[in-house]
Amino acid sequence: MHSALQKHPSRFPWRPALALMALLTLAGWTPSSAKADANAQPGTTGYTYYSIGEPPKAHVPGTRATMLLLGGGEWPMPAIRDFIAAAGKGHIVILRASGDEESQLDFWRNGGGPRAVSTLLFHSRQASFDPNVVRLLESADGIFIAGGDQANYIRFWDGTPVQKAMNAHVRAGRPIAGTSAGLAILGRHAYGCLDGDSMDSPRALANPLRSGLTLWSGLLTLPGLEHVLTDSHFTERHRMGRLVAFIARLAHEQPATAGSVVGLGVDEESGLWIEPTGEARVVSRKQGAVWWVKPTSSAAPLQAGKPLAQSGIEVVRLGTESSIQLTVGANGADGLPTAQWRFAKATNHFRASTADGVLKLEPVLEESH
Numbered sequence: 001m002h003s004a005l006q007k008h009p010s011r012f013p014w015r016p017a018l019a020l021m022a023l024l025t026l027a028g029w030t031p032s033s034a035k036a037d038a039n040a041q042p043g044t045t046g047y048t049y050y051s052i053g054e055p056p057k058a059h060v061p062g063t064r065a066t067m068l069l070l071g072g073g074e075w076p077m078p079a080i081r082d083f084i085a086a087a088g089k090g091h092i093v094i095l096r097a098s099g100d101e102e103s104q105l106d107f108w109r110n111g112g113g114p115r116a117v118s119t120l121l122f123h124s125r126q127a128s129f130d131p132n133v134v135r136l137l138e139s140a141d142g143i144f145i146a147g148g149d150q151a152n153y154i155r156f157w158d159g160t161p162v163q164k165a166m167n168a169h170v171r172a173g174r175p176i177a178g179t180s181a182g183l184a185i186l187g188r189h190a191y192g193c194l195d196g197d198s199m200d201s202p203r204a205l206a207n208p209l210r211s212g213l214t215l216w217s218g219l220l221t222l223p224g225l226e227h228v229l230t231d232s233h234f235t236e237r238h239r240m241g242r243l244v245a246f247i248a249r250l251a252h253e254q255p256a257t258a259g260s261v262v263g264l265g266v267d268e269e270s271g272l273w274i275e276p277t278g279e280a281r282v283v284s285r286k287q288g289a290v291w292w293v294k295p296t297s298s299a300a301p302l303q304a305g306k307p308l309a310q311s312g313i314e315v316v317r318l319g320t321e322s323s324i325q326l327t328v329g330a331n332g333a334d335g336l337p338t339a340q341w342r343f344a345k346a347t348n349h350f351r352a353s354t355a356d357g358v359l360k361l362e363p364v365l366e367e368s369h
Helices: 014-026 077-086 102-110 125-129 131-138 150-157 161-171 201-206 240-253
Strands: 047-053 067-070 091-096 116-122 142-145 176-179 189-191 215-217 228-231 262-266 270-274 279-284 290-295 310-318 323-331 337-344 347-355 358-364
Touching: 047 102, 067 077, 067 262, 077 102, 077 142, 077 270, 091 102, 091 131, 102 116, 116 125, 116 131, 116 150, 125 131, 125 150, 125 161, 131 161, 150 161, 150 189, 161 176, 189 228, 189 240, 201 240, 201 358, 215 240, 228 240, 240 262, 240 290, 240 310, 240 347, 240 358, 262 270, 270 290
Parallel strands: 067 176, 091 116, 091 142, 142 176, 228 262
Antiparallel strands: 047 116, 067 270, 189 215, 262 290, 270 279, 279 323, 290 310, 310 347, 323 337, 347 358
């Protein structure tokens, strides 16, 4: 077993380790086990902790509650540096349930000078009740949710102090970002992947009521994303069909969401940057895009084993030259704020429909929404 404070990659590893140990000891931190134990109790085990740099003793000034929704693959590093700048170049905390400190090192070396970067690697749900974990999360000036498997995030965090701390973080005016599986949980509604088998578009369209199409709501409720369901690796893995099926299944399970939920599909190496004002832009290392998907009419009633039948689905492709404005409005039928999306410049509009398990996408001549 290793101490949770043992791993501190650095040119002089003992210096940040001692400084961090002293700071956390003063704050009431005690080292926790690196691995889950079958007899573990909440607050004792279940995570590995990495850190580099010296976290400030208090939150840095000048943070902004920006949101960065990344579609997976290589990051557009200018956007990562903007995220760290929005966190006041203070203490960045990376959350993950697989991997190690690789992202932490990248942020430290190439992120534009954060004061400190820490990683909490969750092995079990127990860690989400550990007061030391919650205290570290509450100290974050910016939170970044790594890729992996969103089912782990749902199982480990939903209904725990970690969930509360993450939502409180944004309400306090601090930025949050997520990539791939981390992106999947940034919208209030999410594809949970709870059966362990990633759903593809042909199967989702052929039977949107299949047991493997698992949805989850309410892990995070971020401003402007209360009626959003995200998807990653979008164009690369041909996920338009499954996103349409996710929205139809959600309306079937939660009728109050019908007509208000927007799907956001994000291409690899790309992302959507949203300012607290609602002004948004697409970022990309290549010519990637963000795809805005919203049904304007209800699907035919879903039946077990039957394909999705739906028409009138609006689709907008947003690129790096697009102008995007997100405005939060009155509460919808589910009691949560609705959002209006406006687009201009360099947008491509489509109308989608699905029948017999096949998605059809047709361009329309429209330059603004």
